[in-house]
Amino acid sequence: MPADGDMHRSEGAQPEDASLPTHERVYRRLRNLILWGEIAPGQPVTIQGLTERLDAGMTPVREAIRRLIAEGALDFQGNRRVSVPELTAAHLDELIYARKALDSRLTEMAFSHITASDIEGLEEIDAALDRAIAAGDIRGYLDLNHRFHSRIYTLARASILTDLAEGLWLRFGPSLRVVCGRVGTQNLPDLHKQAIAALRRGDPTGAAHAMEQDVVQGMEVVRTALSTG
Amino acid sequence: MPADGDMHRSEGAQPEDASLPTHERVYRRLRNLILWGEIAPGQPVTIQGLTERLDAGMTPVREAIRRLIAEGALDFQGNRRVSVPELTAAHLDELIYARKALDSRLTEMAFSHITASDIEGLEEIDAALDRAIAAGDIRGYLDLNHRFHSRIYTLARASILTDLAEGLWLRFGPSLRVVCGRVGTQNLPDLHKQAIAALRRGDPTGAAHAMEQDVVQGMEVVRTALSTG
DNA sequence: CATGGCCTGATTTGATCATATTCTGATGGA
DNA sequence: TCCATCAGAATATGATCAAATCAGGCCATG
Numbered sequence: 349m350p351a352d353g354d355m356h357r358s359e360g361a362q363p364e365d366a367s368l369p370t371h372e373r374v375y376r377r378l379r380n381l382i383l384w385g386e387i388a389p390g391q392p393v394t395i396q397g398l399t400e401r402l403d404a405g406m407t408p409v410r411e412a413i414r415r416l417i418a419e420g421a422l423d424f425q426g427n428r429r430v431s432v433p434e435l436t437a438a439h440l441d442e443l444i445y446a447r448k449a450l451d452s453r454l455t456e457m458a459f460s461h462i463t464a465s466d467i468e469g470l471e472e473i474d475a476a477l478d479r480a481i482a483a484g485d486i487r488g489y490l491d492l493n494h495r496f497h498s499r500i501y502t503l504a505r506a507s508i509l510t511d512l513a514e515g516l517w518l519r520f521g522p523s524l525r526v527v528c529g530r531v532g533t534q535n536l537p538d539l540h541k542q543a544i545a546a547l548r549r550g551d552p553t554g555a556a557h558a559m560e561q562d563v564v565q566g567m568e569v570v571r572t573a574l575s576t577g
Numbered sequence: 578m579p580a581d582g583d584m585h586r587s588e589g590a591q592p593e594d595a596s597l598p599t600h601e602r603v604y605r606r607l608r609n610l611i612l613w614g615e616i617a618p619g620q621p622v623t624i625q626g627l628t629e630r631l632d633a634g635m636t637p638v639r640e641a642i643r644r645l646i647a648e649g650a651l652d653f654q655g656n657r658r659v660s661v662p663e664l665t666a667a668h669l670d671e672l673i674y675a676r677k678a679l680d681s682r683l684t685e686m687a688f689s690h691i692t693a694s695d696i697e698g699l700e701e702i703d704a705a706l707d708r709a710i711a712a713g714d715i716r717g718y719l720d721l722n723h724r725f726h727s728r729i730y731t732l733a734r735a736s737i738l739t740d741l742a743e744g745l746w747l748r749f750g751p752s753l754r755v756v757c758g759r760v761g762t763q764n765l766p767d768l769h770k771q772a773i774a775a776l777r778r779g780d781p782t783g784a785a786h787a788m789e790q791d792v793v794q795g796m797e798v799v800r801t802a803l804s805t806g
Numbered sequence: 807c808a809t810g811g812c813c814t815g816a817t818t819t820g821a822t823c824a825t826a827t828t829c830t831g832a833t834g835g836a
Numbered sequence: 837t838c839c840a841t842c843a844g845a846a847t848a849t850g851a852t853c854a855a856a857t858c859a860g861g862c863c864a865t866g
Contacts, residue, residue, distance in 0.1 A: 352850090369821065371643075395846065405823055407636065412602075414640045418647035420740060427830065428846055442737040449678040508671040508748065511649060512741060519737065598847065625819060634849050639821090656856070657820055 371408035378412050382421050382432055385525035391435040421518035435523040435574065443520050444567045450454060450513040451497060451563050452556040457504035459552035466503055467547055473499060474540045478525040486528045496540055600637035607641050611650050611661055616755035618663040622651060648746035664752040664803065672749050673796045679742040680726065680792050681785040685734035688781035695732055696776055702728060704767045715757045726771055756802040
């Protein structure tokens with residue numbers, strides 16, 4: 349009977365706050381630190397430094413670091429040295445290729461499962477994204493842009509490809525923030541509306557193509573910013 | 578002075594024996610256990626079981642498991658349960674798509690750097706692979722086939738795409754062994770010679786296409802074996 | 807009286823920490 | 837310039853604590 353059980357679910361502000369194991373919490377916090385550029389690329393990462401900064405024991409920190417290394421978000425430089433990797437032009441080419449392949453395919457797959465309310469959800473995110481751009485809210489733009497793509501991944505119900513795609517965000521995310529600080533929000537690409545329109549009209553190939561273009565344009569902004577920086 | 582230290586290097590057969598950190602050694606051994614199907618898909622993996630089996634402390638085992646979970650080689654099923662994931666038809670579709678995209682692209686990129694001696698190295702591996710097929714040596718076939726692809730990845734000098742591609746091997750490797758036990762080695766695909774010929778004649782697109790076909794055919798063998806099993 | 811669900815406690819397993827050990831990189835003297 | 841010493845950080849262990857699973861018995865019910 350559903351009378352008891354499942355009480356006081358409301359406590360905790362962020363969804364990350366629940367009584368998850370410490371290593372999981374440390375992992376997420378550290379990942380966000382990296383993703384939001386609060387640990388700059390090239391900067392070394394020490395275990396003991398993190399135990400203080402995150403107020404956690406060594407074992408959880410250690411596991412979080414290993415995990416992020418495996419995901420490519422951190423770089424293990426042989427001699428016990430760990431740092432946030434810096435994005436090179438060559439790496440960017442690889443990332444563009446992989447993201448094109450993954451995001452377009454996932455968009456195509458999402459079409460098979462998508463419902464009208466799913467599309468509305470995407471439009472909501474995109475509308476919020478427009479507001480963030482108009483307001484010059486860079487952090488909001490980055491967050492919502494990621495959320496838009498991430499939502500599509502979820503709809504595709506393709507766990508492996510989603511894993512791969514999310515993993516790529518960890519690799520260029522740290523540089524995104526640096527880059528956007530220089531570029532501003534005025535001419536950021538947003539082909540999301542084209543993708544949504546294609547989904548609505550029942551054109552998965554068109555949607556996939558639009559998303560692919562969105563990815564390319566976004567990554568090209570990064571490239572120019574990197575080369576001029 | 579090299580007089581002392583570094584004595585009796587000869588013990589231990591594999592090259593994995595060197596004085597690497599324990600967590601690294603544990604990681605590799607565990608990865609091989611998974612890759613060679615010695616831990617069957619679906620079978621649970623416990624930390625304490627591995628500390629005994631691999632004769633290591635808890636911390637290194639723990640780190641190795643986290644790493645393999647992050648790489649998708651192990652599956653963390655909510656409540657502390659860790660196991661080798663089982664390959665479904667849907668997962669196989671995703672893997673085929675990703676491998677097609679990655680292997681073909683990496684072959685193309687390898688062409689830019691490839692030398693005559695590199696090609697000879699590939700031919701050597703492929704010749705050994707033929708011998709393994711003729712001898713019905715399944716394990717040898719699997720090992721050499723992986724080595725062939727892996728060599729190409731190395732030549733491409735694309736660290737991110739290589740990471741992704743190697744990660745995929747961890748996902749279907751465990752099932753490969755099971756599958757090949759049923760199929761035998763007679764009609765295993767080997768389009769490597771076409772790829773090598775294309776590389777030799779200076780045709781990167783042809784080489785990429787050949788490798789893509791090789792991947793597809795190999796994965797299709799897995800698919801039929803999975804569906805009939 | 808037999809059966810099935812539920813509860814409880816024992817055991818297994820995971821999570822975390824404090825600590826000992828080893829290794830790296832740097833510094834300073836020969 | 838090179839080597840030895842030294843500080844500091846990472847690696848690794850085992851102990852301890854907490855959580856979850858499983859088994860077996862109890863009670864209610866048919």
